[in-house]
Amino acid sequence: MIIRKASTTDAKKLANLIKEVEKNSKYMLWESGEREVQAESQLEMIESIQASENSTIFVAEKEQDLVGYLFAIGGKARRNKHSVYIVVGILQAKRGQGIGTKLFYRLDRWARDRNIRRLELTVVTKNDTALSLYRKAGFEIEGTKRHSLLIGDEFMDEYYMAKLL
Numbered sequence: 001m002i003i004r005k006a007s008t009t010d011a012k013k014l015a016n017l018i019k020e021v022e023k024n025s026k027y028m029l030w031e032s033g034e035r036e037v038q039a040e041s042q043l044e045m046i047e048s049i050q051a052s053e054n055s056t057i058f059v060a061e062k063e064q065d066l067v068g069y070l071f072a073i074g075g076k077a078r079r080n081k082h083s084v085y086i087v088v089g090i091l092q093a094k095r096g097q098g099i100g101t102k103l104f105y106r107l108d109r110w111a112r113d114r115n116i117r118r119l120e121l122t123v124v125t126k127n128d129t130a131l132s133l134y135r136k137a138g139f140e141i142e143g144t145k146r147h148s149l150l151i152g153d154e155f156m157d158e159y160y161m162a163k164l165l
Contacts, residue, residue, distance in 0.1 A: 001102070002062075003105075004058065006046050006057035006058065008047060011040070011043035011046060012042075013065070014046070014059065015042045017069060019037050021092075024092040025089065026127075027126070029149070049071075054116060056071075056072050056110055057069060057070070057071050058070045058072075060099045060102065067094040068088070068100065069090075071087040072085070072086055072119075083116070083117070084116055084119055086107070087121070095129065096129075116165060117164060118163070118164055118165070119165065120160070120161065124148075137163065139161040139162060140161060143159070143160045145159075
């Protein structure tokens with residue numbers, strides 16, 4: 001398996017991966033089919049992120065298929081350029097195989113090379129698998145967003161988590 005930066009040639013595969021992850025993930029922000037994820041929009045996203053000094057997209061590639069992604073979106077203001085917000089997705093069939101760990105390891109190296117000092121994300125408090133991955137990667141809970149998401153007919157809390165470098 002290879003962990004690498006996304007390129008513009010990945011746009012179609014990345015769009016399909018995002019759709020598949022959202023279809024099979026109970027705790028993602030976007031529900032399956034709730035938004036249009038197209039190759040064109042992913043191409044624009046990749047190009048925009050490539051032009052940013054403090055943002056990146058990493059993909060996990062196995063046998064020429066994308067099986068995971070990690071978006072790191074940097075702050076735009078001078079006061080928060082040292083901080084990136086993270087969104088991660090891994091194909092359901094590939095979870096528990098170390099892909100998330102490898103994505104976060106690559107993110108760490110990238111962030112340190114760019115003088116990024118803060119990595120942050122949110123996670124549903126009931127998402128034990130993700131919580132385990134994030135803790136393993138060095139993230140700590142900073143607070144709770146109560147009733148942050150409505151999943152089905154149940155309000156769910158999210159943790160704010162961060163890692164200081």
